[in-house]
Amino acid sequence: MLDYHLHLWEHGPRPLEVTLEQVAAYCDRATAAGVAEVALTEHLSRFRQADAVLKGWWDDDPSPALAAAMRQAWDEEVGADLDEYVEVVLAAKAAGLPVVLGLEVDHYAGRMDVVGDLLAGYPFDVLLGSVHWIGSWGFDNWFEPAFADEWDRRGTEAVWGAYTDALEELAASGACDVLAHPDLCKVTGRRPAVPDEWYDRMAEAAARCGLAAEVSSAGLRKPVGEAYPAPDLLARFAAAGVPFTTASDAHRLDRVAECRSELRDLLATAGCTTLQAYRGRTPRTVPLG
Numbered sequence: 432m433l434d435y436h437l438h439l440w441e442h443g444p445r446p447l448e449v450t451l452e453q454v455a456a457y458c459d460r461a462t463a464a465g466v467a468e469v470a471l472t473e474h475l476s477r478f479r480q481a482d483a484v485l486k487g488w489w490d491d492d493p494s495p496a497l498a499a500a501m502r503q504a505w506d507e508e509v510g511a512d513l514d515e516y517v518e519v520v521l522a523a524k525a526a527g528l529p530v531v532l533g534l535e536v537d538h539y540a541g542r543m544d545v546v547g548d549l550l551a552g553y554p555f556d557v558l559l560g561s562v563h564w565i566g567s568w569g570f571d572n573w574f575e576p577a578f579a580d581e582w583d584r585r586g587t588e589a590v591w592g593a594y595t596d597a598l599e600e601l602a603a604s605g606a607c608d609v610l611a612h613p614d615l616c617k618v619t620g621r622r623p624a625v626p627d628e629w630y631d632r633m634a635e636a637a638a639r640c641g642l643a644a645e646v647s648s649a650g651l652r653k654p655v656g657e658a659y660p661a662p663d664l665l666a667r668f669a670a671a672g673v674p675f676t677t678a679s680d681a682h683r684l685d686r687v688a689e690c691r692s693e694l695r696d697l698l699a700t701a702g703c704t705t706l707q708a709y710r711g712r713t714p715r716t717v718p719l720g
């Protein structure tokens with residue numbers, strides 16, 4: 432097993448420090464749970480270096496209310512130093528800990544070239560691609576009053592369509608290796624009666640762009656109460672030859688490797704016996720375990 436999606440910090444304003452001890456504790460917990468290797472994948476949006484080149488991207492949104500809410504959420508979360516993060520994770524790796532250097536890269540509509548230029552300066556092992564917002568609407572912050580009403584205003588099928596458009600652009604950008612929580616648009620439990628059209632597009636995007644798909648237990652902690660991706664989407668990825676990673680998307684130590692046996696069962700049901708690990712953004716096949 433792998434846990435290829437881990438955060439050091441919970442959401443919200445907080446001190447954004449990274450230490451070797453913190454990374455070692457994540458590795459220890461993963462190893463004790465039978466996980467062979469972890470990837471630290473902090474959100475790109477938490478780093479000052481991203482703020483310097485991307486801040487204000489929300490101004491393109493025609494809704495001043497959504498743009499203001501996104502600005503506030505962004506400003507509350509940003510502040511870490513990307514150089515320090517990279518240095519500490521590389522030191523952990525050099526010390527022999529079973530960790531690789533990653534990042535969770537958000538989709539910035541029309542600005543992925545800026546993101547690519549920023550990422551090119553660092554020796555990442557694996558980059559996750561995530562769609563967390565549509566325009567400046569943070570659709571997966573369903574608990575934020577400023578964002579919650581949009582679900583009813585737009586309608587489920589329109590949201591799934593816009594999400595999938597963004598996923599396709601992100602996949603084609605070259606800025607990621609793995610599609611994180613690929614059907615995050617189901618987070619609140621709203622989904623089209625027949626989601627096949629969107630599932631087909633998500634699987635085709637991953638296959639066309641040579642990406643892996645993440646099997647994540649994070650959805651089990653959300654209103655939808657189901658791992659990402661849904662079994663039907665997972666089967667489509669498998670049929671399209673898309674490899675998989677497994678992940679907890681933990682934002683704190685006690686969730687590292689959470690629900691790993693559920694993820695293993697999902698993959699086994701789809702006939703998968705291997706996962707994809709990465710070094711220097713080059714994939715290799717490892718046993719599911």
Ligand SMILES: [Zn+2]
Pocket residue numbers: 535561563611612
């Ligand atoms: Zn995410």
Ligand SMILES: [Zn+2]
Pocket residue numbers: 436438535680
């Ligand atoms: Zn995450």
